[in-house]
Amino acid sequence: MTSEGAIFDLDYRRYEGKRTSRTAIRWSIVRDGVRRILGLRRKARRKILPWGLILIAILPAIVNVGFQVLAEGLFGADEVLDELLISHSDYFGITFGVTLLFVALAAPELMIPDRVHNVLTVYGSRPLTVADYLVARVGALFILVMAYSLLPQLILYVGGAILSGDAVGHITGNLDLLWQVPVGAVAIFASQTSIALIISAFVKRVGFAAGIYIALSLITFPIAEALADASSRWFALLSLQDHAQLLISRIFDDPEISADGPLAMNHISPWASVVFIAALAVAAGAFLIRRYRKLM
Amino acid sequence: MGDAIIAASDLSKSFGSVQALQDVDLEVPPGRIGLVGANGAGKTTLIRILLGMLAPSDGSAQVFGIDAQRHPLGVRSRVGYMPEGDCFPPDQTAADFISYSAELGGLPSSESRQRASEVLTLVGLAEERFRNLGEFSTGMKQRAKLAQAIVHSPDLVLLDEPASGLDPDGREDMLNLINRLSDFGMSVVFSSHVLSDIERTCDWVVMLNEGRLLRNEPLAEIQASNAVRVVVLDDPAPVVEALTTRGASVSVSDRTLEVVMDDADLFVMIRDILADTGVGLRSLGAKQATLEDVYLAAEEFTE
Numbered sequence: 001m002t003s004e005g006a007i008f009d010l011d012y013r014r015y016e017g018k019r020t021s022r023t024a025i026r027w028s029i030v031r032d033g034v035r036r037i038l039g040l041r042r043k044a045r046r047k048i049l050p051w052g053l054i055l056i057a058i059l060p061a062i063v064n065v066g067f068q069v070l071a072e073g074l075f076g077a078d079e080v081l082d083e084l085l086i087s088h089s090d091y092f093g094i095t096f097g098v099t100l101l102f103v104a105l106a107a108p109e110l111m112i113p114d115r116v117h118n119v120l121t122v123y124g125s126r127p128l129t130v131a132d133y134l135v136a137r138v139g140a141l142f143i144l145v146m147a148y149s150l151l152p153q154l155i156l157y158v159g160g161a162i163l164s165g166d167a168v169g170h171i172t173g174n175l176d177l178l179w180q181v182p183v184g185a186v187a188i189f190a191s192q193t194s195i196a197l198i199i200s201a202f203v204k205r206v207g208f209a210a211g212i213y214i215a216l217s218l219i220t221f222p223i224a225e226a227l228a229d230a231s232s233r234w235f236a237l238l239s240l241q242d243h244a245q246l247l248i249s250r251i252f253d254d255p256e257i258s259a260d261g262p263l264a265m266n267h268i269s270p271w272a273s274v275v276f277i278a279a280l281a282v283a284a285g286a287f288l289i290r291r292y293r294k295l296m
Numbered sequence: 297m298g299d300a301i302i303a304a305s306d307l308s309k310s311f312g313s314v315q316a317l318q319d320v321d322l323e324v325p326p327g328r329i330g331l332v333g334a335n336g337a338g339k340t341t342l343i344r345i346l347l348g349m350l351a352p353s354d355g356s357a358q359v360f361g362i363d364a365q366r367h368p369l370g371v372r373s374r375v376g377y378m379p380e381g382d383c384f385p386p387d388q389t390a391a392d393f394i395s396y397s398a399e400l401g402g403l404p405s406s407e408s409r410q411r412a413s414e415v416l417t418l419v420g421l422a423e424e425r426f427r428n429l430g431e432f433s434t435g436m437k438q439r440a441k442l443a444q445a446i447v448h449s450p451d452l453v454l455l456d457e458p459a460s461g462l463d464p465d466g467r468e469d470m471l472n473l474i475n476r477l478s479d480f481g482m483s484v485v486f487s488s489h490v491l492s493d494i495e496r497t498c499d500w501v502v503m504l505n506e507g508r509l510l511r512n513e514p515l516a517e518i519q520a521s522n523a524v525r526v527v528v529l530d531d532p533a534p535v536v537e538a539l540t541t542r543g544a545s546v547s548v549s550d551r552t553l554e555v556v557m558d559d560a561d562l563f564v565m566i567r568d569i570l571a572d573t574g575v576g577l578r579s580l581g582a583k584q585a586t587l588e589d590v591y592l593a594a595e596e597f598t599e
Binding site: 128 | 370373384386387392399407417418448
C-alpha cells in the first residue's frame, strides 16, 4: 500500500470568493448580539445571569405542567386541568418582573461594551451604516425578549395540549392564544426596550445601566400616579412598567392584570398607550441614530 | 496621476475653531504610503475622512475613484482600518472576534473562521487565538488589530500609528508585517509620527503639518539631495578653506563636512582639493536627507 504525500500551504492568501450582502452582515451582528446577551462563547460566569433568568422564567411553567401531570394521576384529568393550570395571561403577569430584569441586563450588555471598548470603530470601518448596526442590535434584543416571553408560554401550551389528551382539540379550542401570546410578547418588548436602549447609549457600566433602568421603571409608577391625581390623567402614561400590563390585559380581555396600575385607574385607552409606546420608540430610534453617528 | 488609489481636492476639516485639515490636494499611487506628521497634524482626520466616517467641511476625497462621502460603503468594502486605540471586546477570543470582523467585511460565515485562523497565523498569534483579547499584551493587541484590518482581504489598509506603544522587538515585527502586506496585493497607508519607521517601510510619503500638506511624493525623491558628505582623516580646515574659496557652502561637524554648491561637479572638485591639500579621505558620498531633515525644513518653510 502506498500513500501520497501532500503539501498544505497554510500561509495567508487573499480571499477571492463571493462577498455577502449587507443583509448577511446585519444577520452576523444579530447573531453576535444573541451570543453576547446569552454569554455564549464566553466564560461560564458570563452565562450565569442570562441563563439563570431564563430558568426563573420557565420554572413556574415546568413546575405547573409537572404538577399537573402528577395531580392528574391522583385526582383525575378533568378537575385538575381547569383548577390548577396557570393561564397564559396570568403567566405574563407572573414573569413580568423577571422579564423587566432580563431587558434591564440584556440591553446594556448588547450596547455598552461596543461603545466603551471602542468596537464601534471596527463597525464604522465596515460596509454598513449606523442604521444597519442599530437595527441588527435591536433585532437581537427583539429575538431574545420574544423568546424569553414565548418559551414558558410554549411550555404551558404544549403541556396543556398533552394534558388535555386531545392535542388537536386543545389547539382548535385555544386558537386565540396563537395571536394573543405573540402580540403580548411584542407589547412587552415594545414597551420595555426603548428606555433601556437610551440609557445604554450613555452609561458606561452594564450593572449601573440596569440599575438606572429598573429604578426608572419602578419610580415612574408612583410619580405618574401622583401627577395624574394632582393634574391631568394623561400623566398616567409616564408609568413605564404599566403599559405592557395594560396591553396584555386588553389582549387577553382580563382587566384584573392591570387593575391597580395608573393607566387603568385613570381610564387611559390601550390605543393611547400604543401611541405613547410608538412615540417613545420613534424618539429612541432618532436619538440612537444621532448619538451613534457621532460615535461610529 | 491616472492610477491614484487616493485623491483629495481642496479637502478641509475643522472642529469648531480648530482647523484639522486645510486645503489638502493630493493624489497617491498604490504601494506603501507613509502618512507623516506630528501629533495633531491631521493624519487621523484624513484617514477617517477617507473611510467616510467623517464628513469634510469642504472639498472631497476619493478612494479607488469612489467618493468617500457619497459612497462610503463602496469605499469600506475595499478598505481595512486599524485604529490607533483599542477596538476589542475584552471577553471575546481573538479567533471569535477576527472571524466576526471577517463577516462584517462581507465574508461568508463558512469562510470567516478559516480566514481568521490564517490571518492570526500571519500576524504571529496562532497559539494565542483562543485566549480572550482582554488578556493580550500591547504588542499582541496591535497584531490582533492588524489582523482585523486585513482579514477580509481589502485592497487598501489604513494603519493609524500601528507601532505605537511597542517595544523595539515588537516594533520590528510590526514593520516587517507591514512590509509583507504588499506581497498580498494590499496597498498600505501607514500613519506615524516616527519618521524612521516610515523610511523603513514606505515608498511614498504624504507629509502633513497642522492640517496642511507639506510634501506628497516618492520617498526617494524626498530623500534626494544635492549635498555631498565628506569624512576626512585629518584636520579639515584646509579643505574647508579651499571649498569656501571656490564658492561652496560648507558645514563642519568634527571631521565630517557637508558641502553644497550648485552648478558644479562637487565630487571632482573635492577629489582635487583633497589631493592638493594632502588631507586623508575616509568617505565621500551623496548626502541622503532623512525624513526628519525634510520634515523640519518643510515645517520651517511653512512658518
